[in-house]
Amino acid sequence: DVADLPGVPEWLPDHLRDDGIEELYPPQAEAVEAGVTEGENLVASIPTASGKTLIAELAMLSSVARGGKALYIVPLRALASEKQADFEEFEQYGLDIGVSTGNYESEGGWLADKDIVVATSEKVDSLVRNDAPWIEDLTCVVTDEVHLVDDGERGPTLEVTLAKLRRLNPDLQTVALSATIGNAEALATWLDAGLVDSDWRPIDLQKGVHYGQALHLEDGSQQRLSVQNNEKQTAAIVRDTLEDDGSTLVFVNSRRNAEAAAGRLANTVRPHLTDEERAQLANIAEEIRDVSDTETSDDLADAVAGGAAFHHAGLSRGHRELVEDAFRDRLVKVVCATPTLAAGVNTPSRRVVVRDWRRYDGTAGGMAPLSVLEVHQMMGRAGRPGRDPYGEAVLIASSHDEVDELFERYVWADPEPVRSKLAAEPALRTHILATVASGFARSREGLLEFLEQTLYASQTDDSGQLERVVDDVLTYLQRNDFLEIEAGELDATSLGHTVSRLYLDPMSAAEIVDGLRDWERGASDSTSASGSPTDAPAEPPADSGFTPANELAEDKGGSDDADADPDDISALGLYHLVSRTPDMYQLYLRSGDREEYEMELFEREAELLGPTPSEFEEGRFEDWLSALKTARLLEDWATEVDEATITDRYGVGPGDIRGKVETAQWLLGAAESLASEVDLDAARAISEARIRVEHGVREELVDLAGVRGVGRKRARRLFQAGITDRSELRDADKSVVLAALQGRRKTAENVLENAGHRDPSMEGVEPAPDVSVDLD
Template structure:
């Protein structure tokens, strides 16, 4: 279909697409148009990666906005939200306004009312519904990316309930759901009353196969020689072969540790293919990576990147991941070793994909378990970049002839599993039932069940009795804990229940926090431990031998810990200790312990620290609101603990660290130079500020401006010599301490 034939889209779109080199639609895109995606029809598009899903979404949204409506694009990951917002920002040249929202679960996002296209995560949209964002009534089109993630036990129920609520709010809402090829796309289409485009068409071929011995065997029965040199691993041989064709490789492994180790080894292969010019640019990227944090993880990543290799996992900071993704897209980084999270939609295609590890540890099963077909196909779909690669190749790695046969049967020739709703689990329903009642979607048990009839779970389950049993159990729990009231008129949320729903808390987290706050005078460690015990915090695992260490810590500081402690012989004691370990990390962070020391002590990455800090900050903010709601008189203690963990500083630095651009290290340097709060910073001698900030004029100007200094300019300002000398002495002491710590490791 020629783009000029697309009906009901803005007049400028045809020329815009031509400017991008698009003259005609891909077959799945043309089918979507024929099925009415630009004319308000609901649609499920189940097509492979790189087959044009985003343009289908764009056509739906732009045609909807052109008719006077407002469009919402739901993504599963924050990183994807930023990526999509950048893509859609090009439409602002034609008068459209694009916004993105991913954080602050207590906000109604009123500023989004004037936006034409809004990009958000499913959790954020759910919170907007709970907070009665008035502009949701104006939505005319909702697009949900990666809709097959309704099958995910953790995030799926939120996506499922959110779509059901949006469709309930706006009966005429156009729903467009995008997915990789799945086993039951027709059932998703039935649930959403949608037309279906189910296609395996790709703009470039994807060849799937298995490497064994010295041969790559492909799904069509053909083989090609791909020899493994002496003392070379299979993955390195595949990467070397790809480099010979000037291609890039994504290698999927089953753990962070394996991703880092694989990148370290493969750097020896990629380093031989890096040109002189590429070497200079890679050195620049490596320097940026080292600037992000002073951790071993950061240093290891930079070392690999200098040779054209990298690793990518959730332990990296957001800045690390962005630098790796950008370097890979520019083909400066030749190979990225990643955990499966990278397959979830981030735009990082490559010539070849190697699925090295097709099993991963599953704690519920007590051992290594095979990945799902859908997950492996998601990884494989990253192979091949239209316009850059002649084809894509996805390679599994076999270590025996039997495994070769098994991988073909299990993954290469297999169809993806059907997607199944995970809504009927009690933890998922706890939060969604309270929110459904609090936001007025249901006012009785029958009303709840009627609302749930609009979910995928109801579409897939003929027997309503199981859902009724779980709903009754959850209603009883919410009633006992004071979040819901059951009366002759039906169900209603209490004031406390409304607060818990608005705060986007799991009701069990709220019950735990309230119980702890009623226990006595809280300290920072006690508060950190309290929020770390909730279901909303992912706790650190106890490593071998650590149970004894943290049991001793629990006894030493038991007066600070809030709520009743379980017995050492109870099942919950290990979780209590895991929460204490996580709380101790937060206390170390809020005591200004260096980031590299924290990562080494706890065996985590800088991204993990940021994740724990962000979650603790949110939960402590929620605890502050709950304490105010119940008039518990501990708000100031909670606020101090929250601000300390937010900025990673001791109590005396909280005010300084709150100035934009200061942060934990600069706050300490300013404080040591005699500047103790933002008021003093506003009136400070500029030469002292410049010296404390190590002579960085631009940084000093920005910080003084943010503090409200009447003249922040550093023109003709020299750093104060006495302060500079003290700073040099402090730096030397710090470096000596670091050297001694490193020497102590040997």
């Protein structure tokens, strides 16, 4: 009973009852018995949707009630806001919640007063590197989805971060939440924690496989589920569920497939909608179109009007929320999703269909099956407690043999054990530098001793492997001037400290420093050579489909001043430089792209920093081209190409543009710091390129676009109306501003106020008739 919880704040039982929670679920009760409300460490490995969040809340709230401070680590930035909304419910009882997912360089001083902080593991890692003083005040840390330590890319950060937090605060309560995995006890051993390992679920789950005209269930029964002429199996299942007034969540393996499937399934859903539902869905579709003016937005709105939707990490946050709410409100009857957010987003439905059980995997060079753990997590979303009698999770078989295979592989299978991925060079490169720079280790031995506290060390018998990689990494870091080793003492150089604080992969930093140095060298070499490396590139051929090269590059044309100036580094050159670092996810080259970007490279090679790899170096050359494609996207954005054209041209979603822009902003900011650290005179050019990409505008609009509420489109409109910078805006004729902003009074008032206008009121002002601004 929630009334009998030791250690929790006194308001909690009533609060839980208000939420419909009278009694703990059995795994939650086990967690309380294991002391989770009394400061004990705990690993809880329980199925999706079985109430892990409440275990986290019990731990954090009781820790805060004892005068402490709690940290909740989320695996994805996209999930931080979801958790924030959950925890903000406690603000009515005087708790302060803070969320920190933003840039990596700050120490987040403002978080010092928060009772509960939500952050990604990368963010926490960077806060530790930047010596955020409040980190030492933490009394409780909760890690969500801790099984992701198994992830080659992000797992090591989580592992090392937990080890650091625990070393800083030996009394820190550590609570780790995991999906059901094969070796939860290994995690418990690593974290000196009690263990709740349970497969209890609040609602029964039947797993099965659909093939032909039947649904084969794990209890041995069969249900007739017939596929009509020209109908796909998934559509048949969606229709069958609808006839029983239920909703379906369909997992597919790519964003494109999610979008296509949602479009098709809208046709299945539409005939089942009532007039009332149709009207409500039409409203939601309008809201979706209002979020952004892109093809993705249109496709989503069209699908939603028909009662279906797609959901993936390329969607903007506004879109995602509209979709999730409409699904929870049972207006949208089917959501087609990629697995990315399956774990964290609480969107249960009557049935789950796992349509694709293979996905493209670059390292495997083709399609690879999903892990049991992932498939079980998706399946776990089936069944809404209190609403459905039970949930059903269905895999789709395309042949009779596949029915057996899928039963073996997923339905009856146990999830894989989780294994540390720390002993890989890229992971250790970053973490060893940071560990030394923040003083966690001062010698090779100290470093090895620190690494002893990781999951890796608790799982391996071959300590020699770790030592070997550590030695390789130390050599690399020394060679690139990030670390010094003297008389057995390890010390970060000033450059090394900067790199660690900037949260850069040392390899990214080396690439940036080398590229900038190369440019400077090229620039000074060229004083004696015949041509300057900054010679203007040729105009792109008229049929290349691109807008002309950016104006910085054009400006350089005709200059016969061979003494190249660092201010002349083109924005494209800088975008390419940061796009080829391991910290940027480059765009893939699709078929046909290679030729296009080889040509582009030929045209604009002179703008790039550092020598182009030879075509015979397959991997590096390919990388160079992908970086060029990514850099072109950034350049398009910074030359005001509209969003819809960019999404179309590069085959990405609006969320991806934002992602690339944010990463570029961060890396260019880091490049500025690195340039001054190594005395390179390029900071101005870098800062210009950064600000342009931040606002998505050409040089002449930078000042205007920086005014809050203005943005790239409005800045251009104002500019066309003759208002060219912030000070002109401040003193502008209000009727001109109103006309430029298409008669939107509220917007105009806001903008004028933010620009510092004496009297921003638009009352009685009429739009100036002679201002004609036409961008669309």
